[in-house]
Amino acid sequence: MSHLVSIDNVDMRYGGADGTLAVSGLTMRVDKGEFSAVVGPSGCGKSTLMKLVTGLHIPQAGVVVVAGAQVTKPVSIVGMAFRNPTMLPWRTTLENILLPLEIVERHRHRLRANKKEYVEKAEHLLETVGLKGFGQKFPWQLSGGMQQRANLCRALIHEPDLLMLDEPFGALDAFTREELWCVIRDLHAAQGVTIVLVTHDLREAVFLADKIFVMSARPGRILKEHHVPFARPRDLDIMYHSDFNDMVHELHGEIAKARVVA
Amino acid sequence: MTSVTETPVATLPKKPLSARINWVRAAPFLYTLALFVLWEGLVLALDMPPTILPSPTRVFQAIVQYWSPIWKNSLQTLYTTTVGFAIAVVAGLAIGLFIGWSKTIYAGLYPLMIGFNAIPKVALVPILVIWFGIGTVPAVLTAFLISFFPIVVNVATGLATIEPETEDVLRALGARKMDIMLKVGIPRSMPYFFGSLKIAITLAFVGSVVSETVASNYGLGNMMSSAQSQFNVPLVFAGLLMLAVEGIVMYALMAWLERRMTGWAHRSTMAQ
Ligand SMILES: Nc1ncnc2c1ncn2[C@@H]1O[C@H](COP(=O)(O)OP(=O)(O)OP(=O)(O)O)[C@@H](O)[C@H]1O
Ligand SMILES: [Mg+2]
Numbered sequence: 352m353s354h355l356v357s358i359d360n361v362d363m364r365y366g367g368a369d370g371t372l373a374v375s376g377l378t379m380r381v382d383k384g385e386f387s388a389v390v391g392p393s394g395c396g397k398s399t400l401m402k403l404v405t406g407l408h409i410p411q412a413g414v415v416v417v418a419g420a421q422v423t424k425p426v427s428i429v430g431m432a433f434r435n436p437t438m439l440p441w442r443t444t445l446e447n448i449l450l451p452l453e454i455v456e457r458h459r460h461r462l463r464a465n466k467k468e469y470v471e472k473a474e475h476l477l478e479t480v481g482l483k484g485f486g487q488k489f490p491w492q493l494s495g496g497m498q499q500r501a502n503l504c505r506a507l508i509h510e511p512d513l514l515m516l517d518e519p520f521g522a523l524d525a526f527t528r529e530e531l532w533c534v535i536r537d538l539h540a541a542q543g544v545t546i547v548l549v550t551h552d553l554r555e556a557v558f559l560a561d562k563i564f565v566m567s568a569r570p571g572r573i574l575k576e577h578h579v580p581f582a583r584p585r586d587l588d589i590m591y592h593s594d595f596n597d598m599v600h601e602l603h604g605e606i607a608k609a610r611v612v613a
Numbered sequence: 614m615t616s617v618t619e620t621p622v623a624t625l626p627k628k629p630l631s632a633r634i635n636w637v638r639a640a641p642f643l644y645t646l647a648l649f650v651l652w653e654g655l656v657l658a659l660d661m662p663p664t665i666l667p668s669p670t671r672v673f674q675a676i677v678q679y680w681s682p683i684w685k686n687s688l689q690t691l692y693t694t695t696v697g698f699a700i701a702v703v704a705g706l707a708i709g710l711f712i713g714w715s716k717t718i719y720a721g722l723y724p725l726m727i728g729f730n731a732i733p734k735v736a737l738v739p740i741l742v743i744w745f746g747i748g749t750v751p752a753v754l755t756a757f758l759i760s761f762f763p764i765v766v767n768v769a770t771g772l773a774t775i776e777p778e779t780e781d782v783l784r785a786l787g788a789r790k791m792d793i794m795l796k797v798g799i800p801r802s803m804p805y806f807f808g809s810l811k812i813a814i815t816l817a818f819v820g821s822v823v824s825e826t827v828a829s830n831y832g833l834g835n836m837m838s839s840a841q842s843q844f845n846v847p848l849v850f851a852g853l854l855m856l857a858v859e860g861i862v863m864y865a866l867m868a869w870l871e872r873r874m875t876g877w878a879h880r881s882t883m884a885q
Contacts, residue, residue, distance in 0.1 A: 402781070405781075405785040406785070407781055407784055407785055425784050425785050425786070425787055426785070426787075427785075427786055427787035429785055429786075431781065431782050431785050432782075433778050433781075433782070435776075435778055437776060437778050437779045437782060439779070439796075439797065439800070439801075440877050440878070441800050441801075441803075441875075441877045441878075450783075450796065451786050453792075453796065454783060454786040454787060454788045454792055454796070455786050455787060456787060489877060491877070505782075509786070515785075
């Protein structure tokens, strides 16, 4: 089976030769269609990992290969969503969601002629995340949770093969978060998109992912890779099972240890 | 959409007059009126001769008496100011976008701009006169030179403060620098741009009047300086009053334009 993402022995240093070494000897693989989560102590290089995979940063050593090609510039088969929804306030929510289509090479020339089709798609996505009818509202007329839902739509509109999520639910309340976990779970099941999720919430990682990578403290590398055994489709109830809690507990112990070693 | 239905107001007791006036809207007029009253009172109380401080009634009398030259010169000043301002808007926008485009250009040109801005523009008028002769051209150019700086700085700031995360999202999609500028940079810098127009238009008046005062045969600046040499102090004050009126009107126009064009910026906090 071919890997969609493979990272081999990567070093990434910020700010010149004596800058911060963010990740070192980083090696990991993500299979096509898989849902992976990355957890680790704060500042260990998780966001850096995201930027390496999307080609926003090019490593000083090692290779990053995405979809069979070495990453030397931004790869356009990805969708990204951050903790901060970064919606553009002068565009309506719908126009914000359509933004990637104005950029991605494959779509930008078709957008004008096929506007209707794309708008329908965006509206369908909005419905999927529970924002039906909010397309004409401006982002600042939406709550934080609603903006984050719209942000997910924007990350998905151009049908990326790879979805990179950097703590997308970090700023949300517990109930909204659980609701969006289910949205992501269903999107993953329905579209077969490969997802890499960075998170601080271990329950989120175990609930959603097939595979969990635990990173060391900075400079980050992969300490351990866990396979999550729970069968899909998963229900929120599994969080009250003892197997689930044992796994969360184990991850918690590993990260606590990684922090102390640093 | 919810429709607002007007519920008929039950017979309320008639409010006293003071409660029916919108004091906030009336305030600018009342305060202006108060200023004139105070001024008039001061002149009367101190028994000022009109050659030192003319009373407002004297000034208005002068406006009526010299209406024809005041009108012509006001139009001339408005003309040089708006032409200079218009050039400043175009050039300021272009230079602002150019400077904001790259960190290197920003670093290289910024100190030059600061240095240029520190030069008192009145010192440039003689040079402009050598190049273009006296009259309309140096006034337009002085208005331009003095007002384009705030526009440049504001546009460049708008571009330079794009959130890195927004840029990352777009770059990961394969966006070129041009895409990021068109989709994010320029719309984002518009509130800064329209905000700077209010400052720029008032500065443009300063520029054109300064130039007219020293190097022109037309305009309010020239009218006031020749009135001053004839000790016609009420006419000098009439000129000042006309300038103030033109300044307020143009400022209000810019403020209205700002609200019209960038309403979203007032309702949202740009950096969330
Ligand atoms: N643009 C940058 N310039 C310089 N150093 C940076 C930059 N971005 C990150 N770093 C450094 O690299 C290290 C890893 O940063 P990164 O953002 O990848 O951490 P993280 O795991 O995402 O942290 P968190 O969990 O807090 O989001 C940090 O020590 C940080 O100081
Ligand atoms: Mg991070």
